[in-house]
Amino acid sequence: MYYESASILLLTSEFEGFPLVLLECMSFGVVPAVYGSYSAVYDIVEDGKNGLILPYDKKGYNAALMAEKLSVLMQSSDERQRMAENAIVTSRKYSLDFVYQSWEKLFDSLF
Secondary structure, eight states, X not given: OGGXXXXXXXXXXXXXXXXXXXXXXXXXXXXXXXXXXXXXXXXXXXXXXXXXXXXXXXXXXXXXXXXXXXXXHXXXXXXHHHHHHHHHHHHHTTSHHHHHHHHHHHHHHHO
16 A cells, blocks of 8 residues: 555645545655645645645745745655654544544433
């Protein structure tokens, strides 16, 4: 699997609903670098904590700015490792077991 040998995933989509690829890569400790052009990305990625977000710009995707952000991340293995560990923790919040337990707690509180 590609995630096992990767350390960074670049997602430059202009629009996504809820990009499962982010959670999938994060579960392997791959740091996502995404374009903040849709709201769901902000529910998953915290810029500088568990990934990188290139802020949305009405002028369009700024490849030079993303390259600059990626360059800093690629040059610091400690920073990549810290973000990778945080990415794994974040991905667990979306695991089947965690979601199941959340639903179960909700239903228990209702009945």
